[in-house]
Amino acid sequence: MKNEESENSKFINSKTQIIKKYALILTVISVLSALAGCDDNNRTRMSSDYPSDHDINYSLFHVYQYDEVNINGIDIAQKFDFFDTFKLILHYTDGKISAVTFNNEDISFFPYSYEIPAGKVDAYLDTTVLPNELRITGSGPDLVIAYFVDGEFSIPFKLDCPSVDYKYTFKSVNQ
Numbered sequence: 001m002k003n004e005e006s007e008n009s010k011f012i013n014s015k016t017q018i019i020k021k022y023a024l025i026l027t028v029i030s031v032l033s034a035l036a037g038c039d040d041n042n043r044t045r046m047s048s049d050y051p052s053d054h055d056i057n058y059s060l061f062h063v064y065q066y067d068e069v070n071i072n073g074i075d076i077a078q079k080f081d082f083f084d085t086f087k088l089i090l091h092y093t094d095g096k097i098s099a100v101t102f103n104n105e106d107i108s109f110f111p112y113s114y115e116i117p118a119g120k121v122d123a124y125l126d127t128t129v130l131p132n133e134l135r136i137t138g139s140g141p142d143l144v145i146a147y148f149v150d151g152e153f154s155i156p157f158k159l160d161c162p163s164v165d166y167k168y169t170f171k172s173v174n175q
Contacts, residue, residue, distance in 0.1 A: 052095045058088040058153060058170035063109075066165040073167065082108055088146070088153060088170050090123075097125045100136065100145070111157035111168060114143065146170070 060083050064073030077083045091099040100123040102116055116136070125148060126133040132148040146153040155168040 052092070054092050056090045056092070057173045058090065059173045060084070060086045060168055061152070061171040062167075062169040064167045064169070066167070067163055080108070086168070091120060097123055097134070099123050100134065109157075109159060109166060111155045111166070112145070116145070 060077060062075050063077040063080075063083055065076050066073045085103065087103040089101040089103070090097050091101070093099075099120045101120050117138070122137045123145070124135055124137065124142075126135050126142075126144075133144045134146040134148060134153060135142040136145055146155050151172070153170040155170075157166050157168075158164070159166065
């Protein structure tokens, strides 16, 4: 009986050692894959099948209103016609964002406390922070005008009421 228990114990120990060995190998492979996927130059460049100089049009997809009761937000985009006119065009040079153009002629809820120059404005995507920030350049410090998460640009803002927040969400209309 003792001999059987000893053999079972050796069998279980050998199986445990094999499982630990494979778990270690899988962990090492996962870490190496994750590190290889973090090449910042590849992450900020467009894929090779896109032309290096092009534009991508973004249209307002959602307009969320948040308050103490509606913490997940209510989409009010369909409630007002003027939201359809708010568009964002990203201009790419050498495969990277180089400028942005806003079409915000009739928008009543302007999200910025500062003036955005009309027409094409120099810009870049700051990938050193999370979420990534779309920044415009010019005189003074670079201003954050939108955040990029999961293929969408968003612009959070407040109006007159301090307990109500808003967020514009833009999706590409080129796809």
